[in-house]
Amino acid sequence: MHTYLFVDGLDMIARSHSGAVGLHPRQLLRPGGPLYPTDAIRDVNVASLVPSEPNTGGLIVRVRLRGETAVWTELMYPDLQGGLVDEVRFDLRQYLGEIERAYREWEAADGEASLTGDGCRNTRGPVE
Numbered sequence: 001m002h003t004y005l006f007v008d009g010l011d012m013i014a015r016s017h018s019g020a021v022g023l024h025p026r027q028l029l030r031p032g033g034p035l036y037p038t039d040a041i042r043d044v045n046v047a048s049l050v051p052s053e054p055n056t057g058g059l060i061v062r063v064r065l066r067g068e069t070a071v072w073t074e075l076m077y078p079d080l081q082g083g084l085v086d087e088v089r090f091d092l093r094q095y096l097g098e099i100e101r102a103y104r105e106w107e108a109a110d111g112e113a114s115l116t117g118d119g120c121r122n123t124r125g126p127v128e
Contacts, residue, residue, distance in 0.1 A: 015077035037065035
């Protein structure tokens, strides 16, 4: 069981590190969990090379809150035009709503959860 993280329709984990898989939804999506942004920058391990061992290689993103924007930095994956994505920004209300939706969906189905809804779109604007 693992979590997929889609940003603008792209599987961020697969595009960043093809050998890694997203951590379990219980680890990433739980209320108040590591993907919930705070004013302090937090390094979040979102994927691992060995699903049963979350700290075995994988992918780490920096998550922080800046105003009404959730910001992920320290990214390195190609977009559809061949450019490099190194930072994404999300409207905070939509971002939290999408995390909560994915967690509820996983709890109800006890299946794979993914952040794929319209709420998880990169706002692509300056963070103030």
